[in-house]
Amino acid sequence: MIERIRINTRSRVECHELTREVREKVKASGTTNGLCYLFVPHTTAAVTLNEHADPSVMKDISRQLGKLVPEHNDYSHAEGNADAHIKASLMGSSAVVFIEGGELVLGTWQGVFFCEFDGPRSRTVILKIAGDSA
Amino acid sequence: MIERIRINTRSRVECHELTREVREKVKASGTTNGLCYLFVPHTTAAVTLNEHADPSVMKDISRQLGKLVPEHNDYSHAEGNADAHIKASLMGSSAVVFIEGGELVLGTWQGVFFCEFDGPRSRTVILKIAGDSA
Amino acid sequence: MIERIRINTRSRVECHELTREVREKVKASGTTNGLCYLFVPHTTAAVTLNEHADPSVMKDISRQLGKLVPEHNDYSHAEGNADAHIKASLMGSSAVVFIEGGELVLGTWQGVFFCEFDGPRSRTVILKIAGDSA
Numbered sequence: 214m215i216e217r218i219r220i221n222t223r224s225r226v227e228c229h230e231l232t233r234e235v236r237e238k239v240k241a242s243g244t245t246n247g248l249c250y251l252f253v254p255h256t257t258a259a260v261t262l263n264e265h266a267d268p269s270v271m272k273d274i275s276r277q278l279g280k281l282v283p284e285h286n287d288y289s290h291a292e293g294n295a296d297a298h299i300k301a302s303l304m305g306s307s308a309v310v311f312i313e314g315g316e317l318v319l320g321t322w323q324g325v326f327f328c329e330f331d332g333p334r335s336r337t338v339i340l341k342i343a344g345d346s347a
Numbered sequence: 348m349i350e351r352i353r354i355n356t357r358s359r360v361e362c363h364e365l366t367r368e369v370r371e372k373v374k375a376s377g378t379t380n381g382l383c384y385l386f387v388p389h390t391t392a393a394v395t396l397n398e399h400a401d402p403s404v405m406k407d408i409s410r411q412l413g414k415l416v417p418e419h420n421d422y423s424h425a426e427g428n429a430d431a432h433i434k435a436s437l438m439g440s441s442a443v444v445f446i447e448g449g450e451l452v453l454g455t456w457q458g459v460f461f462c463e464f465d466g467p468r469s470r471t472v473i474l475k476i477a478g479d480s481a
Numbered sequence: 482m483i484e485r486i487r488i489n490t491r492s493r494v495e496c497h498e499l500t501r502e503v504r505e506k507v508k509a510s511g512t513t514n515g516l517c518y519l520f521v522p523h524t525t526a527a528v529t530l531n532e533h534a535d536p537s538v539m540k541d542i543s544r545q546l547g548k549l550v551p552e553h554n555d556y557s558h559a560e561g562n563a564d565a566h567i568k569a570s571l572m573g574s575s576a577v578v579f580i581e582g583g584e585l586v587l588g589t590w591q592g593v594f595f596c597e598f599d600g601p602r603s604r605t606v607i608l609k610i611a612g613d614s615a
Contacts, residue, residue: 214514214613215581246348248384248475250516252579254588256532261436264390269423270432276423277416277433282545289537289544298538299545302529306591307577309441311386311475313349318473320388323440339586341516341579345348346480346614380482382518382609395570398524403557404566410557411550411567443575445520445609447483452607454522457574479482480614 216242216340222332226279228271231260231338232324235310236317238340245315247344251308254339257297257331259304265324275328278303297330304328312342350376350474356466360413362405365394365472366458369444370451372474379449381478385442388473391431391465393438399458409462412437431464438462446476484510484608490600494547496539499528499606500592503578504585506608513583515612519576522607525565525599527572533592543596546571565598572596580610 216238220229231251239249251260264270278300288295308325311318319325327338350372354363365385373383385394398404412434422429442459445452453459461472484506488497499519507517519528532538546568556563576593579586587593595606 215579215586248477250577250579252577252586254586254591256530256538256588256590262390262440263432263436267424267426269425270390270429273422273424273429274433274436277420281415281549286545288541290535290541291537292535295538295541298531299542302531302542303437303571305439305573306530309384309386309443309577311349311384311473318349318386318388320390322390323388339579343516343613345477382611396524396574397566397570401558401560403559404524404563407556407558407563408567408570411554415549437571439573443518443520443577445483445518445607452483452520452522454524456524457522479611 214341218338220327220336222329222334222336225332226275227329228275229327230265230324231327235325239312239317239342242342244312244342244344247312249310249312250341252339253306255336257294257301258336259301259328260308261304261326261328262308262323263326264322266322271326294331300330348475352472354461354470356463356468356470359466360409361463362409363461364399364458365461369459373446373451373476376476378446378476378478381446383444383446384475386473387440389470391428391435392470393435393462394442395438395460395462396442396457397460398456400456405460428465434464482609486606488595488604490597490602490604493600494543495597496543497595498533498592499595503593507580507585507610510610512580512610512612515580517578517580518609520607521574523604525562525569526604527569527596528576529572529594529596530576530591531594532590534590539594562599568598
Protein backbone atom coordinates (compact mmCIF):
# COMPACT_ATOMS: atom_id res chain seq x y z
CA MET A 214 0.00 0.00 0.00
CA ILE A 215 3.02 2.28 0.40
CA GLU A 216 4.78 3.42 -2.76
CA ARG A 217 7.95 5.41 -3.21
CA ILE A 218 8.99 7.97 -5.83
CA ARG A 219 12.73 8.65 -6.09
CA ILE A 220 13.97 12.11 -7.05
CA ASN A 221 17.50 13.30 -7.71
CA THR A 222 17.57 17.04 -7.25
CA ARG A 223 20.26 19.08 -8.99
CA SER A 224 20.31 22.45 -7.22
CA ARG A 225 20.20 23.69 -3.65
CA VAL A 226 16.65 24.95 -4.14
CA GLU A 227 14.31 23.60 -6.78
CA CYS A 228 10.74 22.49 -7.31
CA HIS A 229 10.22 19.21 -9.07
CA GLU A 230 6.81 18.31 -10.51
CA LEU A 231 5.51 14.86 -9.53
CA THR A 232 1.97 14.92 -10.95
CA ARG A 233 2.65 12.34 -13.68
CA GLU A 234 4.40 9.91 -11.30
CA VAL A 235 1.61 10.25 -8.73
CA ARG A 236 -1.04 9.69 -11.41
CA GLU A 237 0.79 6.55 -12.61
CA LYS A 238 1.00 5.12 -9.08
CA VAL A 239 -2.73 5.72 -8.58
CA LYS A 240 -3.55 4.06 -11.93
CA ALA A 241 -1.31 1.10 -11.11
CA SER A 242 -3.05 0.67 -7.73
CA GLY A 243 -6.39 0.12 -9.45
CA THR A 244 -8.09 2.40 -6.91
CA THR A 245 -11.39 3.83 -8.15
CA ASN A 246 -12.31 6.11 -5.26
CA GLY A 247 -10.16 7.05 -2.32
CA LEU A 248 -7.28 9.20 -1.18
CA CYS A 249 -3.67 9.58 -2.16
CA TYR A 250 -1.39 10.81 0.63
CA LEU A 251 2.07 12.17 -0.13
CA PHE A 252 4.68 12.30 2.62
CA VAL A 253 8.22 13.68 2.56
CA PRO A 254 10.50 11.79 5.01
CA HIS A 255 13.03 14.64 4.98
CA THR A 256 13.42 17.73 7.16
CA THR A 257 14.80 20.09 4.51
CA ALA A 258 12.25 19.46 1.75
CA ALA A 259 8.48 19.71 1.36
CA VAL A 260 5.52 18.91 -0.86
CA THR A 261 2.99 21.42 -2.18
CA LEU A 262 0.27 21.81 -4.80
CA ASN A 263 0.41 24.77 -7.12
CA GLU A 264 0.32 25.84 -10.76
CA HIS A 265 2.02 23.56 -13.26
CA ALA A 266 1.21 25.46 -16.46
CA ASP A 267 3.71 28.30 -15.98
CA PRO A 268 7.00 27.17 -14.35
CA SER A 269 7.62 30.76 -13.25
CA VAL A 270 5.03 30.29 -10.48
CA MET A 271 7.13 27.72 -8.63
CA LYS A 272 10.23 29.89 -9.21
CA ASP A 273 8.43 32.85 -7.63
CA ILE A 274 7.48 30.68 -4.66
CA SER A 275 11.10 29.56 -4.18
CA ARG A 276 12.43 33.10 -4.53
CA GLN A 277 9.95 34.66 -2.13
CA LEU A 278 10.65 31.92 0.42
CA GLY A 279 14.34 32.76 0.01
CA LYS A 280 13.58 36.39 0.85
CA LEU A 281 11.51 35.50 3.90
CA VAL A 282 14.02 32.93 5.13
CA PRO A 283 17.52 33.93 3.98
CA GLU A 284 20.18 31.23 3.63
CA HIS A 285 22.61 33.18 5.77
CA ASN A 286 21.27 34.64 8.98
CA ASP A 287 22.01 34.39 12.69
CA TYR A 288 20.75 30.81 12.98
CA SER A 289 21.80 28.48 15.82
CA HIS A 290 21.81 25.27 13.77
CA ALA A 291 25.44 24.88 12.72
CA GLU A 292 25.04 22.83 9.54
CA GLY A 293 24.37 25.81 7.28
CA ASN A 294 20.91 24.62 6.26
CA ALA A 295 18.70 26.12 8.98
CA ASP A 296 16.85 28.05 6.24
CA ALA A 297 15.94 24.76 4.55
CA HIS A 298 14.48 23.36 7.79
CA ILE A 299 12.40 26.51 8.34
CA LYS A 300 11.08 26.49 4.76
CA ALA A 301 10.20 22.78 5.10
CA SER A 302 7.92 23.48 8.07
CA LEU A 303 6.36 26.54 6.41
CA MET A 304 5.44 24.50 3.31
CA GLY A 305 4.63 21.21 5.03
CA SER A 306 5.70 17.58 4.84
CA SER A 307 2.49 16.09 3.48
CA ALA A 308 -0.31 16.60 0.99
CA VAL A 309 -3.50 14.78 0.14
CA VAL A 310 -5.28 14.43 -3.20
CA PHE A 311 -8.70 12.80 -3.68
CA ILE A 312 -9.20 9.96 -6.17
CA GLU A 313 -12.53 9.74 -8.01
CA GLY A 314 -13.31 7.40 -10.92
CA GLY A 315 -9.69 6.27 -10.93
CA GLU A 316 -8.41 9.81 -11.49
CA LEU A 317 -6.70 12.39 -9.28
CA VAL A 318 -9.14 15.17 -8.39
CA LEU A 319 -7.02 18.21 -9.25
CA GLY A 320 -7.99 21.66 -10.45
CA THR A 321 -7.14 22.59 -14.03
CA TRP A 322 -3.95 24.38 -13.05
CA GLN A 323 -2.94 22.20 -10.11
CA GLY A 324 0.15 20.05 -10.05
CA VAL A 325 1.97 18.21 -7.26
CA PHE A 326 5.47 19.51 -6.50
CA PHE A 327 8.40 18.27 -4.45
CA CYS A 328 10.26 21.28 -2.99
CA GLU A 329 13.99 20.82 -2.45
CA PHE A 330 15.53 23.35 -0.06
CA ASP A 331 18.95 21.77 0.60
CA GLY A 332 20.00 19.94 -2.56
CA PRO A 333 21.37 18.51 -4.62
CA ARG A 334 20.38 15.23 -2.97
CA SER A 335 18.71 11.88 -3.57
CA ARG A 336 15.21 12.20 -2.18
CA THR A 337 12.12 10.07 -1.69
CA VAL A 338 8.43 10.90 -1.59
CA ILE A 339 6.29 8.21 0.03
CA LEU A 340 2.74 7.65 -1.20
CA LYS A 341 -0.10 5.87 0.46
CA ILE A 342 -3.11 5.15 -1.71
CA ALA A 343 -6.21 4.25 0.29
CA GLY A 344 -9.37 3.11 -1.46
CA ASP A 345 -12.71 3.87 0.15
CA SER A 346 -13.98 1.05 2.34
CA ALA A 347 -17.12 -0.58 0.88
CA MET B 348 -18.58 10.42 -1.03
CA ILE B 349 -17.28 13.69 -2.54
CA GLU B 350 -19.21 16.84 -1.79
CA ARG B 351 -18.74 20.36 -3.06
CA ILE B 352 -19.26 23.77 -1.43
CA ARG B 353 -19.55 26.74 -3.83
CA ILE B 354 -18.27 30.15 -2.76
CA ASN B 355 -18.53 33.48 -4.56
CA THR B 356 -15.81 35.73 -3.22
CA ARG B 357 -16.23 39.50 -3.49
CA SER B 358 -12.76 40.96 -2.94
CA ARG B 359 -9.23 40.21 -4.12
CA VAL B 360 -8.30 38.93 -0.66
CA GLU B 361 -10.84 37.63 1.82
CA CYS B 362 -11.45 34.84 4.28
CA HIS B 363 -14.79 33.11 4.14
CA GLU B 364 -15.98 30.93 7.01
CA LEU B 365 -17.23 27.47 6.00
CA THR B 366 -17.79 25.81 9.38
CA ARG B 367 -21.58 25.72 9.13
CA GLU B 368 -21.55 24.31 5.59
CA VAL B 369 -18.98 21.66 6.53
CA ARG B 370 -21.02 20.70 9.62
CA GLU B 371 -24.18 20.36 7.49
CA LYS B 372 -22.41 18.11 4.95
CA VAL B 373 -21.13 15.89 7.75
CA LYS B 374 -24.61 15.67 9.32
CA ALA B 375 -26.19 14.87 5.94
CA SER B 376 -23.63 12.09 5.37
CA GLY B 377 -24.80 10.29 8.51
CA THR B 378 -21.18 9.59 9.48
CA THR B 379 -20.80 8.89 13.21
CA ASN B 380 -17.01 8.57 13.45
CA GLY B 381 -14.47 9.34 10.77
CA LEU B 382 -12.64 12.11 8.97
CA CYS B 383 -13.67 15.11 6.92
CA TYR B 384 -11.09 16.23 4.35
CA LEU B 385 -11.28 19.64 2.73
CA PHE B 386 -9.48 20.27 -0.54
CA VAL B 387 -9.16 23.47 -2.57
CA PRO B 388 -8.81 22.73 -6.31
CA HIS B 389 -7.40 26.20 -6.97
CA THR B 390 -3.84 27.54 -7.02
CA THR B 391 -4.55 31.05 -5.70
CA ALA B 392 -6.68 30.12 -2.69
CA ALA B 393 -6.28 28.00 0.44
CA VAL B 394 -8.07 26.50 3.41
CA THR B 395 -7.12 27.01 7.06
CA LEU B 396 -8.49 26.58 10.58
CA ASN B 397 -8.40 29.54 12.94
CA GLU B 398 -10.50 31.66 15.27
CA HIS B 399 -14.10 32.35 14.26
CA ALA B 400 -15.22 34.36 17.31
CA ASP B 401 -13.39 37.58 16.41
CA PRO B 402 -13.34 38.32 12.64
CA SER B 403 -10.30 40.56 13.17
CA VAL B 404 -8.13 37.44 13.53
CA MET B 405 -8.64 36.37 9.91
CA LYS B 406 -8.15 40.02 8.83
CA ASP B 407 -4.82 40.10 10.67
CA ILE B 408 -3.79 36.87 8.95
CA SER B 409 -4.64 38.30 5.51
CA ARG B 410 -2.87 41.57 6.23
CA GLN B 411 0.30 39.97 7.58
CA LEU B 412 0.41 37.61 4.58
CA GLY B 413 0.12 40.71 2.39
CA LYS B 414 3.15 42.20 4.11
CA LEU B 415 5.20 39.00 3.76
CA VAL B 416 4.16 38.49 0.14
CA PRO B 417 3.43 41.88 -1.47
CA GLU B 418 1.08 42.01 -4.45
CA HIS B 419 3.60 43.96 -6.51
CA ASN B 420 7.16 42.69 -6.47
CA ASP B 421 9.72 41.47 -9.00
CA TYR B 422 7.85 38.24 -9.74
CA SER B 423 8.40 36.25 -12.95
CA HIS B 424 4.79 35.05 -13.33
CA ALA B 425 3.26 37.56 -15.70
CA GLU B 426 -0.41 37.33 -14.72
CA GLY B 427 -0.15 39.74 -11.79
CA ASN B 428 -1.20 37.17 -9.21
CA ALA B 429 2.12 35.58 -8.23
CA ASP B 430 1.53 36.74 -4.65
CA ALA B 431 -1.72 34.75 -4.55
CA HIS B 432 0.07 31.57 -5.69
CA ILE B 433 2.77 32.01 -3.03
CA LYS B 434 0.22 32.62 -0.26
CA ALA B 435 -1.75 29.55 -1.38
CA SER B 436 1.28 27.29 -0.85
CA LEU B 437 2.17 28.93 2.48
CA MET B 438 -1.35 28.30 3.82
CA GLY B 439 -2.01 24.95 2.15
CA SER B 440 -4.59 23.41 -0.14
CA SER B 441 -6.12 20.94 2.30
CA ALA B 442 -7.29 20.47 5.87
CA VAL B 443 -8.64 17.59 7.89
CA VAL B 444 -11.16 17.60 10.74
CA PHE B 445 -12.07 14.55 12.83
CA ILE B 446 -15.71 13.42 13.22
CA GLU B 447 -16.78 11.89 16.55
CA GLY B 448 -20.34 11.10 17.58
CA GLY B 449 -21.59 12.71 14.37
CA GLU B 450 -19.96 16.05 15.23
CA LEU B 451 -16.88 17.89 13.97
CA VAL B 452 -14.09 17.72 16.55
CA LEU B 453 -13.13 21.40 16.71
CA GLY B 454 -11.72 23.48 19.53
CA THR B 455 -14.00 26.11 21.09
CA TRP B 456 -12.56 28.91 18.98
CA GLN B 457 -11.84 26.96 15.81
CA GLY B 458 -13.59 27.55 12.53
CA VAL B 459 -12.87 26.39 8.97
CA PHE B 460 -11.98 29.18 6.54
CA PHE B 461 -11.61 29.43 2.79
CA CYS B 462 -8.86 31.96 1.96
CA GLU B 463 -9.27 33.85 -1.30
CA PHE B 464 -6.07 35.48 -2.54
CA ASP B 465 -7.03 36.41 -6.13
CA GLY B 466 -10.74 37.20 -6.16
CA PRO B 467 -13.41 38.01 -6.76
CA ARG B 468 -14.10 34.60 -8.27
CA SER B 469 -16.43 31.62 -8.17
CA ARG B 470 -14.69 28.99 -6.09
CA THR B 471 -15.22 25.44 -4.94
CA VAL B 472 -14.10 23.54 -1.87
CA ILE B 473 -14.26 19.76 -2.23
CA LEU B 474 -15.05 17.62 0.81
CA LYS B 475 -14.51 13.95 1.32
CA ILE B 476 -16.21 12.44 4.35
CA ALA B 477 -14.82 9.04 5.27
CA GLY B 478 -16.43 6.97 8.00
CA ASP B 479 -14.24 4.63 10.06
CA SER B 480 -14.18 1.12 8.71
CA ALA B 481 -15.85 -1.34 11.08
CA MET C 482 -10.16 5.53 17.91
CA ILE C 483 -9.43 9.09 19.09
CA GLU C 484 -6.57 9.56 21.54
CA ARG C 485 -5.40 12.66 23.34
CA ILE C 486 -1.93 13.83 24.39
CA ARG C 487 -1.83 16.53 27.09
CA ILE C 488 0.96 19.11 27.09
CA ASN C 489 1.73 21.80 29.62
CA THR C 490 3.80 24.46 27.89
CA ARG C 491 6.03 26.71 29.96
CA SER C 492 6.89 29.67 27.71
CA ARG C 493 5.02 31.95 25.35
CA VAL C 494 6.71 30.30 22.37
CA GLU C 495 8.14 26.80 22.47
CA CYS C 496 8.33 23.59 20.47
CA HIS C 497 7.59 20.40 22.30
CA GLU C 498 8.56 17.03 20.81
CA LEU C 499 5.78 14.43 20.75
CA THR C 500 7.39 11.60 18.75
CA ARG C 501 7.69 9.20 21.68
CA GLU C 502 4.10 9.78 22.85
CA VAL C 503 2.76 9.35 19.29
CA ARG C 504 4.79 6.14 18.85
CA GLU C 505 3.41 4.76 22.13
CA LYS C 506 -0.18 5.51 21.12
CA VAL C 507 0.35 3.75 17.78
CA LYS C 508 1.90 0.72 19.50
CA ALA C 509 -0.95 0.58 22.04
CA SER C 510 -3.52 0.68 19.21
CA GLY C 511 -2.10 -2.53 17.73
CA THR C 512 -2.31 -1.03 14.23
CA THR C 513 0.01 -2.75 11.76
CA ASN C 514 -0.55 -0.61 8.67
CA GLY C 515 -2.44 2.63 8.46
CA LEU C 516 -2.31 6.32 9.19
CA CYS C 517 -1.84 8.43 12.27
CA TYR C 518 -3.46 11.87 12.11
CA LEU C 519 -2.51 14.61 14.55
CA PHE C 520 -4.85 17.52 15.11
CA VAL C 521 -4.42 20.63 17.26
CA PRO C 522 -7.80 21.93 18.56
CA HIS C 523 -6.29 25.34 19.33
CA THR C 524 -5.99 28.51 17.25
CA THR C 525 -2.67 29.76 18.65
CA ALA C 526 -0.65 26.55 18.33
CA ALA C 527 0.34 24.15 15.56
CA VAL C 528 1.90 20.80 14.75
CA THR C 529 4.87 20.24 12.46
CA LEU C 530 7.48 17.63 11.53
CA ASN C 531 11.12 18.60 11.57
CA GLU C 532 14.55 17.64 12.89
CA HIS C 533 14.71 16.18 16.39
CA ALA C 534 18.47 15.50 16.58
CA ASP C 535 19.58 19.10 17.05
CA PRO C 536 17.17 21.16 19.22
CA SER C 537 18.56 24.35 17.65
CA VAL C 538 16.55 23.60 14.49
CA MET C 539 13.19 24.09 16.22
CA LYS C 540 14.60 27.17 17.98
CA ASP C 541 15.59 28.63 14.59
CA ILE C 542 12.08 27.93 13.28
CA SER C 543 10.49 29.71 16.27
CA ARG C 544 12.86 32.66 16.00
CA GLN C 545 12.42 33.14 12.26
CA LEU C 546 8.63 32.93 12.66
CA GLY C 547 8.98 35.62 15.32
CA LYS C 548 10.80 37.85 12.82
CA LEU C 549 8.21 37.27 10.08
CA VAL C 550 5.28 37.75 12.44
CA PRO C 551 6.30 40.12 15.27
CA GLU C 552 4.44 39.91 18.56
CA HIS C 553 3.75 43.65 18.55
CA ASN C 554 2.48 45.10 15.31
CA ASP C 555 -0.58 47.03 14.11
CA TYR C 556 -2.92 44.07 14.50
CA SER C 557 -6.72 44.47 14.84
CA HIS C 558 -7.26 41.53 17.20
CA ALA C 559 -7.24 43.13 20.64
CA GLU C 560 -6.12 40.19 22.78
CA GLY C 561 -2.40 40.69 22.16
CA ASN C 562 -1.92 37.29 20.54
CA ALA C 563 -2.66 38.02 16.88
CA ASP C 564 0.90 36.90 16.05
CA ALA C 565 0.17 33.49 17.56
CA HIS C 566 -2.96 33.07 15.42
CA ILE C 567 -1.04 34.01 12.26
CA LYS C 568 1.81 31.59 13.04
CA ALA C 569 -0.71 28.82 13.74
CA SER C 570 -2.17 29.12 10.23
CA LEU C 571 1.28 29.36 8.62
CA MET C 572 2.41 26.13 10.31
CA GLY C 573 -0.90 24.25 10.18
CA SER C 574 -3.26 22.54 12.59
CA SER C 575 -2.75 18.95 11.45
CA ALA C 576 -0.14 16.42 10.34
CA VAL C 577 -0.24 12.87 9.09
CA VAL C 578 2.30 10.06 9.55
CA PHE C 579 2.09 6.65 7.88
CA ILE C 580 2.18 3.43 9.91
CA GLU C 581 3.89 0.39 8.39
CA GLY C 582 4.68 -2.85 10.19
CA GLY C 583 3.45 -1.33 13.45
CA GLU C 584 5.97 1.53 13.24
CA LEU C 585 5.73 5.22 12.36
CA VAL C 586 7.21 5.86 8.91
CA LEU C 587 9.52 8.77 9.70
CA GLY C 588 12.80 9.85 8.13
CA THR C 589 15.97 9.42 10.19
CA TRP C 590 15.93 13.02 11.38
CA GLN C 591 12.18 13.53 11.58
CA GLY C 592 10.30 14.15 14.80
CA VAL C 593 6.76 15.32 15.54
CA PHE C 594 6.54 18.70 17.29
CA PHE C 595 3.79 20.65 19.00
CA CYS C 596 4.36 24.39 18.45
CA GLU C 597 3.14 26.68 21.21
CA PHE C 598 2.77 30.32 20.14
CA ASP C 599 0.77 31.77 23.06
CA GLY C 600 1.78 29.89 26.19
CA PRO C 601 2.22 28.94 28.84
CA ARG C 602 -1.00 26.92 28.63
CA SER C 603 -2.47 23.45 29.06
CA ARG C 604 -2.80 22.04 25.55
CA THR C 605 -4.13 18.94 23.85
CA VAL C 606 -3.14 17.19 20.64
CA ILE C 607 -5.79 14.82 19.30
CA LEU C 608 -4.72 11.68 17.46
CA LYS C 609 -6.72 9.46 15.19
CA ILE C 610 -5.13 6.14 14.30
CA ALA C 611 -6.77 4.48 11.32
CA GLY C 612 -5.78 0.98 10.27
CA ASP C 613 -5.99 0.05 6.61
CA SER C 614 -9.27 -1.62 5.71
CA ALA C 615 -8.77 -5.27 4.74
